Amino acid sequence: MSKTANPDWREATRLVHAGDSPDARLGAAARGVNPAVQRASTVLLPDAASLYSSDMRSYGRTGLGVQASLEAAICELEHGSGAAVFSSGAAAITAALMAVLSAGDEVLVSAGVYAPTRRFCNGILKRFGVVTRYFSPRATADEVMALASPNTRAVMLESPASLTFEFQDIPAICAAARARGIVSLIDNTWGASVLFKPLDAGIDLSIQALTKYASGGSDVFMGSVATRDPVHGAAVREIMQDTGWAVSPDDCYTVLRSLRTLPLRMARHGASALQVAQWLEQQPEVAQVLCPALPGSPDHEIWKRDYSGLNGLFGVVLKSGSVKAASAFLDGLSLFGLGFSWGGFESLAVLGDPQVRNPGRGWSASGALMRLHIGLEDPHDLIADLRTGLDAFAAACEEP
Numbered sequence: 001m002s003k004t005a006n007p008d009w010r011e012a013t014r015l016v017h018a019g020d021s022p023d024a025r026l027g028a029a030a031r032g033v034n035p036a037v038q039r040a041s042t043v044l045l046p047d048a049a050s051l052y053s054s055d056m057r058s059y060g061r062t063g064l065g066v067q068a069s070l071e072a073a074i075c076e077l078e079h080g081s082g083a084a085v086f087s088s089g090a091a092a093i094t095a096a097l098m099a100v101l102s103a104g105d106e107v108l109v110s111a112g113v114y115a116p117t118r119r120f121c122n123g124i125l126k127r128f129g130v131v132t133r134y135f136s137p138r139a140t141a142d143e144v145m146a147l148a149s150p151n152t153r154a155v156m157l158e159s160p161a162s163l164t165f166e167f168q169d170i171p172a173i174c175a176a177a178r179a180r181g182i183v184s185l186i187d188n189t190w191g192a193s194v195l196f197k198p199l200d201a202g203i204d205l206s207i208q209a210l211t212k213y214a215s216g217g218s219d220v221f222m223g224s225v226a227t228r229d230p231v232h233g234a235a236v237r238e239i240m241q242d243t244g245w246a247v248s249p250d251d252c253y254t255v256l257r258s259l260r261t262l263p264l265r266m267a268r269h270g271a272s273a274l275q276v277a278q279w280l281e282q283q284p285e286v287a288q289v290l291c292p293a294l295p296g297s298p299d300h301e302i303w304k305r306d307y308s309g310l311n312g313l314f315g316v317v318l319k320s321g322s323v324k325a326a327s328a329f330l331d332g333l334s335l336f337g338l339g340f341s342w343g344g345f346e347s348l349a350v351l352g353d354p355q356v357r358n359p360g361r362g363w364s365a366s367g368a369l370m371r372l373h374i375g376l377e378d379p380h381d382l383i384a385d386l387r388t389g390l391d392a393f394a395a396a397c398e399e400p
């Protein structure tokens with residue numbers, strides 16, 4: 001019996017043991033605490049009858065033991081009936097959309113989705129005959145459903161929105177979608193399924209870029225799709241099989257190892273982020289801090305209702321929109337790296353404006369939008385670094 005069978009354990013305990021499976025080579029009484037990494041394209045089957053059995057793990061591309069262990073662990077984390085892993089978060093998003101959409105369908109998509117998701121909808125989905133309609137990242141369930149037509153097959157959410165951090169009323173939107181027979185999907189990379197469990201909230205397909213918090217090491221790409229309904233699970237596996245989007249066993253091992261410490265890391269990211277966000281709110285150069293844990297945030301109530309905590313990623317709007325001053329802020333940082341990812345152990349900063357200042361996005365703040373990822377460093381040092389950056393920003397604002 002898998003150790004994960006005990007439903008009374010709390011999440012941290014379950015994640016330490018999730019995906020645990022016996023290793024036959026160690027004998028019945030012993031097992032490695034970690035799964036064996038089988039680097040194999042070829043699988044030797046026991047007999048002729050097995051060659052064409054419906055077992056998907058008869059060829060290495062769809063995953064062997066360690067992939068299965070990771071998928072079982074993700075399933076546990078997500079409270080799903082099934083989970084599949086893909087070679088990146090972007091691959092998981094596109095696979096999930098392809099699993100539920102066909103030519104002639106329409107899909108409703110939050111305007112706040114990760115930019116490559118929007119590109120996939122506007123490019124590949126359009127070429128294959130699927131129409132995308134966008135809604136505002138703070139649209140209500142009624143506003144979203146007002147865009148639906150008889151051809152609407154799916155609604156794709158991302159909460160909070162990439163870079164601008166608006167939160168959506170997910171339970172209300174997926175209940176309204178379900179009532180109309182519309183399938184709901186979410187990119188839940190921010191919630192990482194420790195802070196928020198989409199399937200419990202009524203979502204049909206829960207997607208994560210495991211590249212971010214699940215991995216936590218900034219050294220691997222991976223994505224997952226977890227499902228409640230086995231019909232959706234089978235559709236996602238079919239996409240995996242038919243597109244050939246394989247995941248390496250070594251990468252699965254790396255992510256599974258990191259998953260054990262996810263709750264612990266997340267608690268530290270969240271506590272440090274709150275400390276830094278509260279400090280930033282008091283700084284004269286800061287117009288707004290886009291962090292839902294701050295009581296003044298427009299998303300505070302939804303976040304408090306739906307999320308169990310905070311991670312390390314939030315936004316800051318500075319008081320000037322000058323590109324020169326924004327660059328001075330970023331170039332003035334030394335502990336924060338300048339980089340587009342997040343969820344790893346390290347603190348990062350990027351300027352968001354080039355990605356969000358387009359008509360479809362509805363972002364109109366006059367100051368520069370920064371996205372900060374608060375890593376596992378001591379927040380005292382991060383605050384000192386931010387102060388140096390803000391001093392450089394203030395000096396650049398004064399220059400003619």
Ligand SMILES: Cc1ncc(COP(=O)(O)O)c(C=O)c1O
Pocket residue numbers: 088089090091114162187189190208209210211221222223340341342
């Ligand atoms: C919200 C979100 N979803 C998905 C992805 C894609 O993940 P990956 O880089 O693994 O494709 C990212 C990457 O930044 C992201 O921020």
